[in-house]
Amino acid sequence: MEKVRWGIIGLGSIANSFASVFEAENAELIAAASRSLQKAQEFTKKYNIPKAYGNYGALIHDPDVDAVYIATPNTHHISVIKRALEAGKHVFCEKAMFVNQKELDEAVALAEENNVLLAEAMTIYHMPLYKKLKQLIEDGTLGKVKMVHALFGSLKDPDPSNRFFSKELGGGALLDVGVYALSFVRYFLSSQPHNIKTVANMYPTGVDEQSSVLLKNKDDEIGTVSMAFRSKMPKMGLIVGEEGYITVNDYPRASQAILTRPDGSTENISEGSASEGLNYEIQAFTRTILTGKDETFFHLTKDVTQIMDTLSKEWGMDLSLDE
Structure with missing residues (x-):
C-alpha cells in the first residue's frame, strides 16, 4: 500500500x-x-x-x-x-x-x-511537546517522578436531553473530559496504577457530574484527576519530580510548558503547534499502517479504559448499550 x-x-x-x-x-x-x-x-x-x-x-x-x-x-x-x-x-x-x-x-x-x-x-499521545517532556524526564531533568496531576472541568448547560448528560449516549464527565485527564496522567506515569480510589457526585440522569480520582502504581508514583461537568476548571496538568515540576496548561493539545526548579527559577519549553493536534494523530496512524512501526499508543488506551471501567463500576454507572 x-x-x-x-x-x-x-x-x-x-x-x-x-x-x-x-x-x-x-x-x-x-x-x-x-x-x-x-x-x-x-x-x-x-x-x-x-x-x-x-x-x-x-x-x-x-x-x-x-x-x-x-x-x-x-x-x-x-x-x-x-x-x-x-x-x-x-x-x-x-x-x-x-x-x-x-x-x-x-x-x-x-x-x-x-x-x-x-x-x-x-x-495527548501525539503532541510533539509530550515527546520532548518525556525525553527530559528520561534524561533526569526532573529527578525521580513522584506525582502527576490533571484537572479538567467544563460548565455544561444542565439539559437532561443533551448528550453530555444522556446515559444512552455515553454522557458524563468521565467519558468526555475525564478521558483526557486520565490519558495525561497515565502517559507520564511509569506504569499502570494498581491502587485506585475515587469519590463522585452523580447527575440525576445517572451519569457522573464530578469526581476525584487517586491512583498509585508499583513504582510508588501517585496520580490525581479531578473532572467536572457543572464547574469550570483549568485544563492544567502537573508532572512533579524530586528536582522540580512541569506545568502544562490546555494539555489536550499543548505546545508549551513551564519547568519550575526547587529554587523557583523557571524555563519555558515549546514544541509543536496546538492547531496541528489532529494532524499529528492522523499522521501517526497513517505511518503505522504503511510502515508497521507502531505509533498508536494503544497500550495506553487499554490502560485508561481499564481505569475508567473500574471507576464506572465503583460509581454504579453502567454505560453499555445493548445492541
Missing part, C-alpha cells in the same frame, strides 16, 4: 474539525457517511470529499476505503468499530473509544482476527 484512503463515519463537530485540517503524506480522505444522505452530501461538498454515503454500512464495505475514522456518540462506537473491523478496515476512533472493558476486549479480538489496526484519536 502506497497511500491510505480514509473514510469518516459520524459527521458532528469533531468530524468537521478532522476533515478541515486533514493533511498527511500518503493519505487521502475519500468518503464520509451519515445516517442522512443529505447531511453526508453537504459534508463532502464542504470538504471536497469524493464519496457521500447515507448509511454507515455502505462506507464500511467500500473497497476503496482502507481506514475508518469513527466520530459517533460514545455508546455507539463499539457497534461501528466491530462492523468496520469485520470488514477488514483499519479503525481510528474518537475518545472515549470504549465505555467499558468488555467492549475493548471484543474489539481487540476482532482486530487481531482480521489483521487490522485499532487506535484511539487521543491528541
Whole structure:
C-alpha cells in the first residue's frame, strides 16, 4: 500500500474539525457517511470529499476505503468499530473509544482476527511537546517522578436531553473530559496504577457530574484527576519530580510548558503547534499502517479504559448499550 484512503463515519463537530485540517503524506480522505444522505452530501461538498454515503454500512464495505475514522456518540462506537473491523478496515476512533472493558476486549479480538489496526484519536499521545517532556524526564531533568496531576472541568448547560448528560449516549464527565485527564496522567506515569480510589457526585440522569480520582502504581508514583461537568476548571496538568515540576496548561493539545526548579527559577519549553493536534494523530496512524512501526499508543488506551471501567463500576454507572 502506497497511500491510505480514509473514510469518516459520524459527521458532528469533531468530524468537521478532522476533515478541515486533514493533511498527511500518503493519505487521502475519500468518503464520509451519515445516517442522512443529505447531511453526508453537504459534508463532502464542504470538504471536497469524493464519496457521500447515507448509511454507515455502505462506507464500511467500500473497497476503496482502507481506514475508518469513527466520530459517533460514545455508546455507539463499539457497534461501528466491530462492523468496520469485520470488514477488514483499519479503525481510528474518537475518545472515549470504549465505555467499558468488555467492549475493548471484543474489539481487540476482532482486530487481531482480521489483521487490522485499532487506535484511539487521543491528541495527548501525539503532541510533539509530550515527546520532548518525556525525553527530559528520561534524561533526569526532573529527578525521580513522584506525582502527576490533571484537572479538567467544563460548565455544561444542565439539559437532561443533551448528550453530555444522556446515559444512552455515553454522557458524563468521565467519558468526555475525564478521558483526557486520565490519558495525561497515565502517559507520564511509569506504569499502570494498581491502587485506585475515587469519590463522585452523580447527575440525576445517572451519569457522573464530578469526581476525584487517586491512583498509585508499583513504582510508588501517585496520580490525581479531578473532572467536572457543572464547574469550570483549568485544563492544567502537573508532572512533579524530586528536582522540580512541569506545568502544562490546555494539555489536550499543548505546545508549551513551564519547568519550575526547587529554587523557583523557571524555563519555558515549546514544541509543536496546538492547531496541528489532529494532524499529528492522523499522521501517526497513517505511518503505522504503511510502515508497521507502531505509533498508536494503544497500550495506553487499554490502560485508561481499564481505569475508567473500574471507576464506572465503583460509581454504579453502567454505560453499555445493548445492541
